[in-house]
Amino acid sequence: MATYASIKYDMALSSSHTGGGSMVLLSTQTASGDGTISFTSGIDSTFDNYVFKYINVHPADNAIAFHFNGTIDGSNWNVAKTTSHTRAYHLEDDTGAAVDYLGAHDLAQGTGFQALSNDVGNDADQQCSGTLKLFNPSSTTFVKHFIAETQTAHGANYPQPSYVAGYFNTTSAVTGIQFKFNSGNIDAGSIKLYGIKDS
Amino acid sequence: MANYHDIRYDFAIPSGADVGDMILIKTLTASDNGTLSFVDGASDVVLDSTYKTYVFKFINVNPVSGASNPKFQFNGSDDASSHSYDVQKTTTCIQSWHKEDGTNSGVLYNTSFDLSESDNTDYGIVGTNFQSLNFGDGNVDADANGGGELWLFNPSSTTYVTHFQANFNNCASDPSTENDRVAGYFNVTAAITALQFKYSSGNIESGKIKLYGIA
Secondary structure (H helix, E strand, C coil): CCHHHHHHCCCCCCCCCCCCCCCCCCCCCCECEEEEECCCCCCCCCCCCCEEEEEEEEEECEEEEEEEEEEEECCCCCCEEEEEEEEEEEECCCEEEEECHHHHHHHHEECEEEEEEEEEECCCCCEEEEEEECCCCCCCCEEEEEEEEEEECCCCCEEEEEEEEEEECCCCCCCEEEEEEEECCCEEEEEEEECCCCC | CCCCHCCCCCCCCCCCCCCEEEEEEEEEEEEEEEEEEEECCCCCCCCCCCCCCEEEEEEEECCCCCCCCCCEEEEEEEECCCCCCCCEEEEEEEEEEEEEECCCECCCCCCCCCCCCCEEECCCCCCCEEECCCCCCCCCCCCEEEEEEEEEECCCCCCCCCEEEEEEEEEECCCCEEEEEEEECCCCCCCCCEEEEEEECCEEEEEEEEEEEEE
């Protein structure tokens, strides 16, 4: 016969339970030859801090940028952004290493997609992974900051951490985020959206 | 008779339960405050050996209009009662920026805002002063603000220096986006029991600072 001890944790906690953690998984999307992955629900005033984790994102094409954009109407991915993009790299054969600013991959009030990493390799073992943090996207008073850190296996075979930050320069609520490569499909990988609880 | 469905969520998870997650400890909401302080043992703040890692999150922090070149700053306290916020620090500061008109961008190590054990010849600041989390002149427009986080590692240690690292994005007055990365350590073996935040000029008009412990 089952005892309480044997069944006490055999349950899923409700999303509103108290006393537990503050990082709430809202959704997970798994890529399989997708052109885009979009999060159009769950980004609202429920949380004032959201975290996307992209894990083992593998492109179909070689040496292309993984990037993102936001929407304020749920369908058009074209919010104006000003961003900075710094990266480091170290060649596998130790012939080069540096930290520099990638002016080709930043935006100045641009409405296009913002690169989280450039030149992601598509060898079977190559991919990019990282974190994008979005602050208070539902604000109708302030611009919306984001900060991202992405580690990439570069198409020319070296590790490349990228540090991207900036803001959606709008006082409209940002209600969705879309990810894609600038060429070809997302062959594989998962993207998880978390909300950081307010209480 | 109560059944399992009725009672299944009728309990609080013990504070020591291994939930492997971020635990919200305290939220401070600014309303024209000169400083915001998180003091262990006061106002439900926990900043002790309960957690090995703490993270502060900054949501829409912004200075009052009229503030002169405001920098958002922090310091720690290692004294249990007086909390003088003057712990010796050595830090590094990396700044990336990009103007909204696209005319200027770059990354550099900013020696004007790092701290060391001796006088900084640029601004005359020393390691016991507050550490700036943004380096450019803060924008005081109505929609301008800053967002980011500060990680603090094992502040209760009485054996080791206490490391921290921060990633803060701010609206600078150019106007530009400015991403500032600060890292360093409180160079003491006393426990860090409190942190205080403020602007170098003017009050904190609004915004939230949240403290989480990492279970």
